[in-house]
Amino acid sequence: MEYTEKHVLAVKELLYKMADDQLILGHRNSEWTGLGPILEEDIAFSSMAQDKVGQAHALYQLLHDLGEAEPDTVAFMRNEEQFHCCHLVEIPIGEYDFSLIRHFLFDKAEQIRFELLSSSSFEPLAQVARKFRGEIKYHVMHADSWVKLLGKGNEESHGRMQEALKEAFPMALGIFEAGPYEDALQEAGIFQGELHLRQLWLEAITPVLHAARLAIPVDVDDVSAFGGRYGKHTAYLQPLLDEMTEVFRIDPAAEW
Amino acid sequence: MIIQSLDPRVTRSKIDQEKEFQPLQQLDQFETYEVFHQKKRGTQHQHVGIVHAPNHELAIMFAKEQYSRRGQCVNLWVVKTSDVYVTDYDDADIFETTPDKKHRDPESYKVMDRIQAYKERQNK
Numbered sequence: 001m002e003y004t005e006k007h008v009l010a011v012k013e014l015l016y017k018m019a020d021d022q023l024i025l026g027h028r029n030s031e032w033t034g035l036g037p038i039l040e041e042d043i044a045f046s047s048m049a050q051d052k053v054g055q056a057h058a059l060y061q062l063l064h065d066l067g068e069a070e071p072d073t074v075a076f077m078r079n080e081e082q083f084h085c086c087h088l089v090e091i092p093i094g095e096y097d098f099s100l101i102r103h104f105l106f107d108k109a110e111q112i113r114f115e116l117l118s119s120s121s122f123e124p125l126a127q128v129a130r131k132f133r134g135e136i137k138y139h140v141m142h143a144d145s146w147v148k149l150l151g152k153g154n155e156e157s158h159g160r161m162q163e164a165l166k167e168a169f170p171m172a173l174g175i176f177e178a179g180p181y182e183d184a185l186q187e188a189g190i191f192q193g194e195l196h197l198r199q200l201w202l203e204a205i206t207p208v209l210h211a212a213r214l215a216i217p218v219d220v221d222d223v224s225a226f227g228g229r230y231g232k233h234t235a236y237l238q239p240l241l242d243e244m245t246e247v248f249r250i251d252p253a254a255e256w
Numbered sequence: 257m258i259i260q261s262l263d264p265r266v267t268r269s270k271i272d273q274e275k276e277f278q279p280l281q282q283l284d285q286f287e288t289y290e291v292f293h294q295k296k297r298g299t300q301h302q303h304v305g306i307v308h309a310p311n312h313e314l315a316i317m318f319a320k321e322q323y324s325r326r327g328q329c330v331n332l333w334v335v336k337t338s339d340v341y342v343t344d345y346d347d348a349d350i351f352e353t354t355p356d357k358k359h360r361d362p363e364s365y366k367v368m369d370r371i372q373a374y375k376e377r378q379n380k
Contacts, residue, residue: 031265038286040307040318047321138320145313243264 001121007188010181011122012066013084014191017179017229018113019059020085023075024237025106026052027244031093044142048103051135058128065124076248080238086228088171090237097160098168100150104143104208105172109201111136116197121189144208151212162214169217174225176201287336289315291323294331301333309334 003011029049036042060071068074088106093099114136117129150157176198185191202220209216227233259271286308292301304323309315315334324332343350 035265038308040309040322044318044321047325138317142317145311145317149310149314 001188003188006181006184007190008066010179010184010188011125011190012063012068013179013181014185015059015063015066015125017084017086019056019063019074020083021089021106021110021175022052022056022059024083024085024240025089025102026050026056027240028089028091028093029099029103032096032099037096045099045103048139048142051132051139055128055132055135058131062124062128072248073252076245077252078241080233080241081231083231083233083237083241084229085233085237086171086174086177087225087234088168088174090228090234090240091171092236094164095160097150097157097164100143100146101161101164101168102172103139104147105168105205106175107136107139107143108204108208109172109175109197111140112200112204113197116192116200120191125190147208147214148212151209151214158213161212165209165214166217170219170222171225173198173220173222174228177223177226177229179229286310287338289319289334290337290340291315291319292333292335293319293323293327293329294333295328297330301331306337307334312336 026049029045029052033042033046033049036045056075057071060068060074063074064070069077088102091098091102114129114132118126118133120126120129147161151161152158176194178194179185182193182195186193198220206216257273259266259273261267288306289309289312290306291304293304294301307315307318307322309318312334316332319332319334320329323329
């Protein structure tokens with residue numbers, strides 16, 4: 001099937017929201033570097049944060065191939081209303097329980113999204129999705145291990161994980177806020193859509209949360225964290241962008 | 257005075273310089289696990305170091321990041337350090353060989369004469 005102009009817009013929108021999610025969460029998670037709970041976890045979490053920024057770069061590169069600006073410019077020169085990330089990734093790192101639950105909820109969705117995209121009709125994206133399969137699989141294994149251990153741990157660890165889940169779950173639903181081109185993506189075989197992804201995600205997180213003895217919040221149609229895909233963000237995004245881009249903006253043309 | 261740092265995470269934490277800090281209470285530590293990695297299928301696993309971890313599953317997760325990130329690896333083993341039986345250094349004498357067991361060393365093989373002769377020829 002030949003792509004029309006609308007399909008190209010749809011691909012771009014999809015790439016922007018995926019890349020922005022990865023970049024912002026990668027930056028957030030890197031805030032744990034040097035402050036992690038134990039050395040080994042600090043190294044693992046930092047490394048995964050770096051992976052996320054790398055994945056974002058690969059997606060921004062695809063956008064550049066479609067005529068958008070250079071990856072660095074796109075990543076560092078936009079203001080918050082030009083970002084398509086969901087609210088979940090913007091929230092400060094909080095305590096480690098929150099960061100772990102966010103890592104669990106987000107990476108599971110990301111894994112399934114990339115799995116679906118690995119057979120996308122948009123071949124450059126399918127290739128990127130296949131390339132990062134192993135990397136993302138490790139992220140999910142890591143998240144699952146901690147969630148199960150702490151969920152079943154002692155009263156304090158269980159209570160903290162349950163509270164963090166209660167807080168993060170409605171925000172995680174914002175990942176699946178429908179974009180403006182859902183129909184175009186589906187008819188051209190580019191992506192099966194956010195609703196389909198949400199369904200697969202719920203099926204994937206449920207057994208792990210059960211094994212962790214954590215209760216899953218029931219309202220899966222909560223839209224309180226919607227808006228991110230349309231440039232409406234929490235108060236936490238712009239300060240993050242200011243901090244992230246501080247050095248780049250001193251001299252955007254500098255050679256690194 | 258609140259500490260102003262180049263690291264914005266430190267500044268954000270609003271740490272009072274004048275305030276006296278109590279050292280953190282020492283908590284229980286995770287156990288250590290010995291890590292072995294395999295570079296290629298069919299080759300022997302090699303000991304590469306240890307990780308601290310709360311269980312085997314996370315020991316594998318940590319070992320992957322610490323010992324296979326920059327090198328080739330196809331498989332990992334982790335073993336609780338406490339499950340490894342070790343000899344005592346006081347018993348190191350069990351490894352010593354007595355002179356009358358020299359026949360176990362390759363020096364006493366007949367072929368050694370020829371090897372020795374070859375070496376001497378090379379040295380001339």
